[in-house]
Structures are given as C-alpha cells and as structure tokens.
Amino acid sequence: MNHILHNRQGLKIAVIVNDMSEVNIDSELVQKGGFSRTEEKLVEMQNGCICCTLRGDLMKEVEKLVDAGDIDYIVIESSGISEPIPVAQTFTYVDQELGIDLTAKCIVDTMVTVVDGNRFWEDFSSGESLLDRQQGTDENDTREVVDLLIDQIEFANVILLNKVDLLDLEDAKELEMTLKRLNPDAQIIQTQNSCVDLHRILDTRLFDFEKASQGAGWMKELNEEHIPETEEYGISSFVYRRKRPLHPERFMKWLQNWPVDIVRAKGFFWLASRNDMAGLLSQAGTSIMIQGAGEWVAAYSEEEKQRTLAEEPELLKKWDASYGDRMNELVFIGIDMKQAEIEDTLDACLLTDEEMTMEWSALADPLPRFTVSS
Incomplete structure (x- = not known):
C-alpha cells in the first residue's frame, strides 16, 4: 500500500x-x-x-x-x-x-494477492485455524489459514511473490511454479518490499468474474485444460478418473494416510455407501475437507433426469449405461508426486468385483456425514 x-x-x-x-x-x-x-x-x-x-x-x-x-x-x-x-x-x-x-x-479492475515467500510453506503446513492465531471474526470462526491462503491465490489476477530476497533462486522459482500450477491464469511477479510497476496492478482490465471463478488450476485440469508440467521443478498435476465407487472404510484409511507430496487436491468422489450423493473433496496442506456436492443426475427422477440431460448434453459423453454420471474425478497437484503409487493405492480403495454385487448401503461407513454447502 x-x-x-x-x-x-x-x-x-x-x-x-x-x-x-x-x-x-x-x-x-x-x-x-x-x-x-x-x-x-x-x-x-x-x-x-x-x-x-x-x-x-x-x-x-x-x-x-x-x-x-x-x-x-x-x-x-x-x-x-x-x-x-x-x-x-x-x-x-x-x-x-x-x-x-x-x-x-x-x-x-484487478484482484491482487500478496504471497509472503518467506513464510508460505510454514503457513501452508501449519494446520492452524484463525482461532489458533486469534484472528477469527468471532469464537465460531474455525476456518483454517491454509484454506484462506489457497482461496486468495486461486482467485487472483496478479500474485506478488514477495520477500524473494530472503529466498535462494531455486526456492523462489519452485514457489513461483507452484503458484502457477495453482492459478495458471495469474500473472506472478517476484518482488521485494512489494515494489511493483503500478501499470501491472492498476488499469489492467484483467478481472472477469466468470473467468476468475473458473481459473483455479484444479478446475482447469478437471476440464482437461492441462498445463505443461514444469518437470525441472518436479511440479505436476493429474486427474484420477474411475467409474467404480470407493469403499468407505478403505477410503477413510487412505485419507488418514494422505501422501505428503500432494500440495492441492480437489474434485468429486463416488462413495458406495452414499450412492445417490456426490462427494466433494478439497485439500490444501494439512486441511482435508469432504462435503456433499448434491445428488448425481442419475439419482434424479426420470423426468428431471431427461430434462437435465437435454439442457446439459455434455453429460452424455461420460454417461454410463448402469451408473449414469457417477464417477470419481479428483485432481492432484504436487511436488515430486508419485503418481503411479497414488493411483494404485486409490485403486485399492475401489470396490472389488465381488463387492460390486453386494448391498452397498450395508457397508460400514466411518466418514463424517455430508453437509451440503448452500
């Protein structure tokens, strides 16, 4: 300022x-x-x-x-x-x-986020809430620091990566590439003391609400707008897509042993014990949240289903004859990720052929109840 x-x-x-x-x-x-x-x-x-x-x-x-x-x-x-x-x-x-x-x-005109390059990874992995830092709006504000950090990064037009003078060149470049993966459309500018040419942040006409709402790296990856991987820094992303439901107990154990090389994950999952409701997974750092994302279209009444398919014909491209639009679509962004290992361990969470013939609602389900965001 x-x-x-x-x-x-x-x-x-x-x-x-x-x-x-x-x-x-x-x-x-x-x-x-x-x-x-x-x-x-x-x-x-x-x-x-x-x-x-x-x-x-x-x-x-x-x-x-x-x-x-x-x-x-x-x-x-x-x-x-x-x-x-x-x-x-x-x-x-x-x-x-x-x-x-x-x-x-x-x-x-422009949404600008300033990232403290010297503290980014510390804040990212702190696991602290706003209450822990005595910064909440009130005693019920349990939001986590990392979730706010990611929200601000993913919605920005310009990201000022500040305090780069306190980082070595390799660390500064790795962090810049990580931010680029989280928000591919943002202009990322390395700064000291937030010094930036005002023409980069004022009268840019960069902001577009609809575009900003769709600009997050995980969303682009989900829509198959893949950003070339920056292999030199080991930063990559991939989409895990499977048309078979997850076993609730095995998936719960997988979540409890979250791979440390995943920086950001978001997407939809299909839980066998909750066959009608899509799940939404959102992870950043130590924060992992799941919630309901609404009913699968396949669970709609026949009349409503046909109307929705007529209005959104793109759904038919992924439509399964037996299970409709139910599927797992999870985007993972990370540093030096072991993609094959992540996919293999997630595949082990899917129902087996024998389990596919069982009564899914009878499966033990230790995951938290879904809440559906308004």
Whole structure:
C-alpha cells in the first residue's frame, strides 16, 4: 500500500483499509508512510470483515467516494482473513435494501494477492485455524489459514511473490511454479518490499468474474485444460478418473494416510455407501475437507433426469449405461508426486468385483456425514 501511494505517477487514489484488530495497524502504517496529501482519501473499516459483516458498509463507502468525485482509483486492502469472492461480488449486483448499484459507478479492475515467500510453506503446513492465531471474526470462526491462503491465490489476477530476497533462486522459482500450477491464469511477479510497476496492478482490465471463478488450476485440469508440467521443478498435476465407487472404510484409511507430496487436491468422489450423493473433496496442506456436492443426475427422477440431460448434453459423453454420471474425478497437484503409487493405492480403495454385487448401503461407513454447502 505504501508503495502504491509513493509511486502514484500523478494518479488520485482513494484507499479503503479493512483490519480486524481494534487498533488499525495497517492504516497507521499507511499514514506514517506519507498518506497526508489532501487530494487523497483514507477510509478505515474496523472490527469486522468486508467480505461479510461490513459488506454493506463497504458499498456505502465506495459509493460515497465515487459520488464525491476527483479520484481515479479506489484501492481496497481487505483483511488477510477476507475471502476474495464475496468482496468481488459486492461490485456485481444491485443491493435493493441499500438502494446502491455499484455496477453503474465502478468496475473491479484487478484482484491482487500478496504471497509472503518467506513464510508460505510454514503457513501452508501449519494446520492452524484463525482461532489458533486469534484472528477469527468471532469464537465460531474455525476456518483454517491454509484454506484462506489457497482461496486468495486461486482467485487472483496478479500474485506478488514477495520477500524473494530472503529466498535462494531455486526456492523462489519452485514457489513461483507452484503458484502457477495453482492459478495458471495469474500473472506472478517476484518482488521485494512489494515494489511493483503500478501499470501491472492498476488499469489492467484483467478481472472477469466468470473467468476468475473458473481459473483455479484444479478446475482447469478437471476440464482437461492441462498445463505443461514444469518437470525441472518436479511440479505436476493429474486427474484420477474411475467409474467404480470407493469403499468407505478403505477410503477413510487412505485419507488418514494422505501422501505428503500432494500440495492441492480437489474434485468429486463416488462413495458406495452414499450412492445417490456426490462427494466433494478439497485439500490444501494439512486441511482435508469432504462435503456433499448434491445428488448425481442419475439419482434424479426420470423426468428431471431427461430434462437435465437435454439442457446439459455434455453429460452424455461420460454417461454410463448402469451408473449414469457417477464417477470419481479428483485432481492432484504436487511436488515430486508419485503418481503411479497414488493411483494404485486409490485403486485399492475401489470396490472389488465381488463387492460390486453386494448391498452397498450395508457397508460400514466411518466418514463424517455430508453437509451440503448452500
């Protein structure tokens, strides 16, 4: 933020700073860094998160700044615990209750994420929640640090890989390639003290909500948009696809012995004991989550099934005569991954030919109950 304000190149910039602490350290740093010019404006938003509790306040402040005029850009520095998608969504719809239509007043130009290169792997593997770090929105905020880290990386247009001066060249390049695998569309810029040419982050017109929502590396891999592997650094990805259900007990044991070389995994799985409901697996670092992803189309009523297939004919390409769209499609991204070993151990979790003829609902199922995200 200080770098932007000291290198404005004649631009008039308003800043909205969101910090979760009672004392807004971030804005103090900005002010001490020379943020006293009369043509600029600083808005502090405290004791809340602009992606949730302060969302209405954010809309009001943006509208106020735009209506006041005499600015070229608004730079929003959200808290490190903010999820980027709800912040971006704030600018894509009309809030009828507040009577504010930001779509008529401004656009989201660029989503920038700053990655601390010196602490990335420490944070990634910490296993800590926001409560552990006393950074949660309240006592019920059990989100894990690594999940926020991945959310912010996968939704960015520009990733500033900062503090590279504290890394050797090989480590910096390996981390850059890892970030590239996690978000193939992002521009990744190595920086020291977050110094970057403003033309790389302002007035880029890089942001597109639909594209950003589909930009994660795991999603591209799932859609068969394979990114050439950076073998020099051992970073690779693959999709595990099998049209046979997983045995719940064996799959549970596999999850409990997660391969350490997998950095990121996400996708859908077919559990024999829950034949009608698709499962969603999401892993980053030590965080592994499973939840329900809705019913398989094959489990719909005949009328609804035919209507869905007519509306989404691409489903027929993978349709199985017996089991319909049920299948396992899991994307794995990792460093020096033992792909054959991962596939072999997962194959051992699939039902055997004999088990395929059994009553699947009778199988012991130790996995947590599915919750379906809204």
